[in-house]
């Protein structure tokens with residue numbers, strides 16, 4: 576099975592393209608990539624960014640779809656309106672599941688999506704998203720509202736669905752509480768939560784990339800969306816619980832952990 580990640584390169588290897596390809600590999604999927612930007616980055620922060628020319632992003636996508644039977648794709652850091660336009664136009668023609676991780680800001684505060692690209696993401700990318708996986712700050716920007724309560728989470732998800740995203744995973748990593756709770760809103764109207772203990776760790780660099788890549792790998796392998804989402808939560812929890820101790824800042828998660836350690840996720844149908 577072949578999956579595609581359309582994202583930025585993280586030279587530090589914990590997020591972006593590198594995290595996605597490691598996740599695909601661990602989940603038994605052949606990974607391909609279209610790189611939207613280079614970042615000079617480590618666990619302490621982003622030093623510099625060099626965006627790819629939109630035409631070169633298009634060239635990478637053309638080369639991939641010409642040759643490979645890609646069965647699912649994801650987007651990560653897309654940086655500019657012009658790159659989003661290229662990606663959306665391509666994905667509109669490909670009838671495969673698309674996971675949109677609406678990456679906006681790195682943990683150290685660097686901007687990974689230009690301010691003026693938010694509108695483009697809402698107008699052209701969400702309509703082609705099979706599933707969108709915002710963290711709370713991203714959901715606030717996309718939905719144009721403040722999120723504090725569970726009913727805010729549901730309202731924001733409804734707004735993203737109204738923009739065209741078919742299914743939504745609202746990630747709770749940025750909320751407080753003893754548990755890390757993600758809430759999933761499916762196209763058929765069903766809602767469920769996925770709960771794991773919140774781990775007190777600095778090693779959470781690339782959690783969102785890894786989680787969305789794991790969903791993509793599941794879809795590429797032909798799993799149902801719900802099953803792929805729950806398995807992805809297991810993957811990211813194992814990767815957070817067993818850190819590698821790399822770097823001096825927000826360290827990467829452990830992509831090897833899922834295949835080595837068991838990990839429980841509590842699923843609650845609302």
Ligand SMILES: Nc1ncnc2c1ncn2[C@@H]1O[C@H](COP(=O)(O)OP(=O)(O)OP(=O)(O)O)[C@@H](O)[C@H]1O
Nearest residue numbers: 710746747748749755772773774781782783784786
């Ligand atoms: N400290 C933690 N303990 C357990 N799970 C966590 C923790 N932090 C995040 N998660 C889980 O990791 C997944 C990614 O969520 P998060 O909200 O961190 O994404 P993100 O902010 O997009 O990540 P990124 O740093 O890549 O931008 C979710 O399933 C979330 O619940």
Ligand SMILES: Cc1ncc(CO)c(N)n1
Nearest residue numbers: 583584585590591652681
């Ligand atoms: C390239 C890249 N993509 C995504 C993130 C968000 O974790 C990051 N820090 N770097």
